[in-house]
Amino acid sequence: xxxxxxxxxxxxxxxxxxxxxxxxxxxxxxxxxxxxxVSAINAISMGLATLFVLVCxxxxxxxxxxxTPKEVRIAVYIVIIATFVTxxxxxxxxxxxxxxxxxxxFIQLIVVNCIILGRAEAHAxxxxxxxxxxxxxxxGVGFTIGLLALGVxxxxxxxxxxxxxxxxxxxFQPWVIMVLPPGGFFVLGAWLLLxxxxxxxxxxxEAAQNV
Amino acid sequence: xxxxxxxxxAPHVQSAKTVETIMRHVVYSLLPICAFYVFQYGVSALxxxxxxTGACLLTERFFVGxxxxxxxxxxxxxxxxxxxxxxxxxxxxxLWMGAVAGIVAIALGKALFxxxxxxxxxPALVGRAFxxxxxxxxxATYTPSFLPGRFAEFIPSTHAVPLMIPADAALWLKxxxxxxxxxxxxxxxxxxxxxxxNADELLTSLSGHMAVGPSPLLILLCGAYLASRRFMDxxxxxxxxxxxxxxxxxxxxxxxTRYPNPFFMLFSGGLILGAVYMATDMATSPVxxxxxxxxxxxxxxxxxxxxxxxxxxxxxxYAILIANAASPLIEKITQPVPFGRGVLDRVKKRATYxxxxxxxxREEANAVTPKKRFLPNxxxx
Numbered sequence: 001x002x003x004x005x006x007x008x009x010x011x012x013x014x015x016x017x018x019x020x021x022x023x024x025x026x027x028x029x030x031x032x033x034x035x036x037x038v039s040a041i042n043a044i045s046m047g048l049a050t051l052f053v054l055v056c057x058x059x060x061x062x063x064x065x066x067x068t069p070k071e072v073r074i075a076v077y078i079v080i081i082a083t084f085v086t087x088x089x090x091x092x093x094x095x096x097x098x099x100x101x102x103x104x105x106f107i108q109l110i111v112v113n114c115i116i117l118g119r120a121e122a123h124a125x126x127x128x129x130x131x132x133x134x135x136x137x138x139x140g141v142g143f144t145i146g147l148l149a150l151g152v153x154x155x156x157x158x159x160x161x162x163x164x165x166x167x168x169x170x171x172f173q174p175w176v177i178m179v180l181p182p183g184g185f186f187v188l189g190a191w192l193l194l195x196x197x198x199x200x201x202x203x204x205x206e207a208a209q210n211v
Numbered sequence: 212x213x214x215x216x217x218x219x220x221a222p223h224v225q226s227a228k229t230v231e232t233i234m235r236h237v238v239y240s241l242l243p244i245c246a247f248y249v250f251q252y253g254v255s256a257l258x259x260x261x262x263x264t265g266a267c268l269l270t271e272r273f274f275v276g277x278x279x280x281x282x283x284x285x286x287x288x289x290x291x292x293x294x295x296x297x298x299x300x301x302x303x304x305x306l307w308m309g310a311v312a313g314i315v316a317i318a319l320g321k322a323l324f325x326x327x328x329x330x331x332x333x334p335a336l337v338g339r340a341f342x343x344x345x346x347x348x349x350x351a352t353y354t355p356s357f358l359p360g361r362f363a364e365f366i367p368s369t370h371a372v373p374l375m376i377p378a379d380a381a382l383w384l385k386x387x388x389x390x391x392x393x394x395x396x397x398x399x400x401x402x403x404x405x406x407x408x409n410a411d412e413l414l415t416s417l418s419g420h421m422a423v424g425p426s427p428l429l430i431l432l433c434g435a436y437l438a439s440r441r442f443m444d445x446x447x448x449x450x451x452x453x454x455x456x457x458x459x460x461x462x463x464x465x466x467x468t469r470y471p472n473p474f475f476m477l478f479s480g481g482l483i484l485g486a487v488y489m490a491t492d493m494a495t496s497p498v499x500x501x502x503x504x505x506x507x508x509x510x511x512x513x514x515x516x517x518x519x520x521x522x523x524x525x526x527x528x529y530a531i532l533i534a535n536a537a538s539p540l541i542e543k544i545t546q547p548v549p550f551g552r553g554v555l556d557r558v559k560k561r562a563t564y565x566x567x568x569x570x571x572x573r574e575e576a577n578a579v580t581p582k583k584r585f586l587p588n589x590x591x592x
Contacts, residue, residue, distance in 0.1 A: 177345040
C-alpha cells in the first residue's frame with residue numbers, strides 16, 4: 001500500500017493526522033485518551049491497537065458496503081469491530097501480560113470507540129476499500145500521536161521516566177497529580193490550547209502575507 | 212502625549228476606590244502578617260514568599276503581555292495571590308515547588324478564565340490544591356517555629372534542586388535534637404495523635420516549637436483594618452467563623468471526649484487566614500449581602516466537617532474552593548427583590564430568573580426615568 005502515489009491520497013492520510021486529528025481537533029475517544037495515557041508505552045500500545053482495529057474494520061466495512069442492509073448497518077459494524085478487537089485483545093495478552101493489565105478494560109472498550117464507529121459510518125461505508133483504509137490509517141496515526149503527546153508529558157512529570165528509562169536519576173520528585181485523573185485533564189487541556197493556537201496562527205500569518 | 216486608553220471590566224463607576232487602591236491596601240495589610248511569618252521561620256519563609264510572589268508576578272506579566280486578558284500588572288492582585296499562597300505553604304516548602312504553585316495559581320486559576328475579575332476559584336487556593344495533589348509529602352512536612360539560628364540557616368528542604376526530592380526535614384530536626392512530632396501542625400497532632408494544643412497558644416502563635424502559621428490574632432487585626440476601610444466585606448469572615456464555631460460547639464456539646472473544643476477549631480490551621488483573606492476574594496464570592504452569609508456559613512460548616520470526618524487534617528482549602536463553585540448559584544437565589552414588588556413577584560422571579568438571563572435587561576429597557584423635581588433649598592417653617 002503506497003500512501004504517497006498521488007497528492008490526493010497523501011491529503012486523505014494527513015486529514016486524520018493533522019486537520020481532523022481525533023484527539024486535538026475532533027476531541028473524540030476521550031475515555032482511553034484520559035485513562036491510559038499514564039505512561040508513553042501504554043499510550044503507544046493503545047494507539048497502535050486502535051490503529052489496527054480502525055484500518056481492518058474500515059476495510060471490511062467498505063468491502064461489505066454494497067450488500068449491508070441499511071437498517072442493520074450499525075449492528076454489522078459493531079460485529080466487525082468486535083471481531084478485530086477480540087483479536088487485538090488476545091494478541092496483547094499473549095505479548096505482554098503486564099501491558100494487558102495496565103490497559104485494563106480499555107482494550108475491550110475499543111469496540112465502542114466513537115472514532116472507529118464514526119469512520120465506518122461517515123467514510124468507509126461510502127468509499128472503496130483503499131481510500132477507506134488510508135483514511136482510517138490517518139485517523140489511527142493521528143490518535144496514536146495524540147495519545148503519545150499526553151503519555152510522554154504525563155510519564156516524564158509523573159514518574160521521571162520516558163518509555164521506562166529514568167531521565168533524572170534516583171532523586172526525582174514525582175508529580176503525583178500527573179498520574180491521577182486530574183493530571184490527564186490538565187495535560188489534555190494544555191495540548192488543546194497549544195494546538196488551537198497553532199491552528200489559528202497559520203491563517204493569520206497567511207492573511208498577513210496576502211495583504 | 213495622549214493618555215493611554217485602558218479597557219477595563221465593569222462596573223464603570225466614578226469612585227476614589229479603584230481596583231488598584233483596594234488591592235494595594237490588601238497588600239499593605241498582608242505585610243505585617245508576612246513579617247511575623249518571617250520572624251517565626253526565618254530566611255526560609257522569606258525565600259518562600261519572594262519566590263512564590265515572583266513566580267506569580269512573572270506569570271501574570273506573561274499573560275498580560277499576550278493581550279488575551281483584562282487587567283494590568285500594577286494592580287497588585289498577583290502580589291496578593293503570591294503572598295497568600297506563600298503563607299499557606301509550609302515554611303520549608305522547596306522553592307521550585309513554590310514556583311510551580313505560583314505559576315499554576317496564576318495560569319490555571321486566573322489567566323485561563325480571562326484575568327482579574329473573571330476567575331471562578333481563588334487563584335492562590337488553586338495553586339495550593341495543585342501542589343497538594345502533586346507533592347503530598349512535601350506539603351505535609353512542617354517544621355517548628357522559632358528554631359534557634361533560623362535567620363542564619365535555611366531549612367534543608369527549601370533549597371532542593373528543581374524536580375528533585377527535597378532533603379528530609381525530620382532528619383534535620385533530629386540532628387537538632389528535636390522531637391519529630393514537633394514538626395506536625397496542631398491539627399495533624401490532634402487528628403493522628405490525639406494531642407490538643409491550647410487555644411491561647413494558638414491565638415498568638417508565640418510559644419516556641421509549634422508548627423503553626425502566622426498569629427490568628429494578627430490576621431484578625433489586619434482584617435479589621437480592611438473591613439473598617441470597607442476594602443473587604445465583614446459579613447463573610449464573620450459568617451465563616453460563626454458557622455465553624457457553631458458546628459464545632461454543637462459537636463463538642465454532643466460528645467466532649469471525641470471532639471475538640473470550638474476554640475481549638477477556630478484558631479488552629481488556616482481557618483482565620485482563609486476566612487479573612489481567601490473567602491473574601493471579591494471575584495469569587497457572592498455580591499448580595501444575604502448570599503455572603505450563606506456562602507460564609509457553607510465554608511465554616513464544610514471546614515469542620517472535612518476536619519472531623521475526612522482523611523485530611525485540614526479542610527479550609529477545599530471548603531473555600533467548593534463554596535467558590537457554589538457562589539454564582541448562591542448569588543442567583545439571593546437576588547434582592549426590587550422595591551415595590553410583592554411576594555408573588557418574588558416567587559415568580561425566583562423561579563424564572565436562573566432560566567431566563569434576559570430578565571433584568573428587559574426590565575431595564577422598559578424602565579421609566581422619574582421626572583426631575585426641584586426641591587427648595589430650605590424647608591419652609
